[in-house]
Amino acid sequence: MYRSTIRACYLGNFIGALTCNLAPLLYVTFMHEFGITFEQAGRLTLLNFFTQIVADLVFSRPVDKWGVRPFITLGHFLAFIGFLLLAFAPTLFPSNPYLGLMVATVIYSIGGGLFELLLSAIVQSIPNDSKEKAMSLLHSFYAWGFIVVVIGTTLMIKLLGRSNWPILVLIWSVFPLINFFNFLRVPLAPAVSEEKRTKIRELLSSRYFLFVVLGIAVGGATEVSMSQWTSAFVEASLGLPKEVGDLVGLCLFALLLGTIRAVYGSWGDKFPLYKAMLAGSILCVACYLIAAFSPLPAISLIACIFAGLGSGLLWPGSVVNGANRFPYAGSSLFAFLAAGGDAGAAFGPWLIGLTADVTPTLVQVAPWLKHLTLEESALRSGMLIGALFPVLMVIFLTRMKKQAQV
Secondary structure: OOHHHHHHHHHHHHHHHHHHHHHHHOHHHHHHHHOOOHHHHHHHHHHHHHHHHHHHHHHHHHHHHHOOHHHHHHHHHHHHHHHHHHHOHHHHOOOOHHHHHHHHHHHHHHHHHHHHHHHHHHHHHOOOOOHHHHHHHHHHHHHHHHHHHHHHHHHHHHHHOHHHHHHHHHHHOHHHHHHHHHOOOOOOOOOOOOOOOOOHHHHHOOHHHHHHHHHHHHHHHHHHHHHHHHHHHHHHHOOOOHHHHHHHHHHHHHHHHHHHHHHHHHHHHHOOHHHHHHHHHHHHHHHHHHHHHOOOHHHHHHHHHHHHHHHOOHHHHHHHHHHHHOOOOOHHHHHHHHHHHHHHHHHHHHHHHHHHHHOOOHHHHOHHHOOOOHHHHHHHHHHHHHOHHHHHHHHHHHHHHHHHOO
């Protein structure tokens, strides 16, 4: 009965990958064409996820009151309009294209926030005994979407030229329009009734839930910081061609991200989720440090790629942990979880961009990196700061495990 619904949710997470990752693939283009800085590029990511946080929190109560369908369709429509504005930003804002980029980012990010809030909730509400598997498979489609976006964007830039980037944005805008019509008709499972719903104060008074939210925040920062900056990092800091950063770095990162989610979605019952998330966090600590300090660009690139394997379960695993502990929380639970993840996804890439601008020589404490130029060492320094996120994830997972035993 719900197969068409699940397929629409999978496509929705594909579109979610578009709203989060299309613009970062164009950051270097924006920097050259509009003269923006690393920090300004990172600020677009900050704005993207901050807007998603606001959308998560603002829409949670209306969703419980009016139902899912009006808001999941609204999310797709706003993603479509936001991409149109992004494509036409230089024309609509000729004196300040960066302002146009920010306006477009806000519009499609509201749609992205609604995806974060609703897609997991829709899948969680469908009658199914394997919630962990269903959630991992749903989130794997974000990674597959990421790969398609990277490959498609790279090929279109190659064919059309960098100056014609608005055309490729218009091409990608077709997908949210298609799914808008899908969600007008697919069946949706009944929502949790008001009487059975877990109260917000019960969620907020739970220390377990607090550590889940903190964990999804640093988990989001771990995953998104690497995915947002790998393209620019490979081009600006490692001196490798953009095509290598996008087609090798980003695609293989996303491939490992999606593979670990799909594999866990199929065989996750054989391995405890907590141990899988802990191992992934430790792997990410190593990946960020190697990316920052390796004297060989190829080794730094490999570290960026394997961060996808380590970070793959951090976000969906946190959603599963929260939803399993509070199965009757309704949209409020997903709103707080999505807001926590988006907060980390906003702050992490921005902090890396800020570090690259403010303390670009941080990694030159290593003798073997003293020869690097400011541009080459800038994002390496950002990656060094990024290692803090998976370290915090280890701490929060440990605390969450203790609270689960109370």
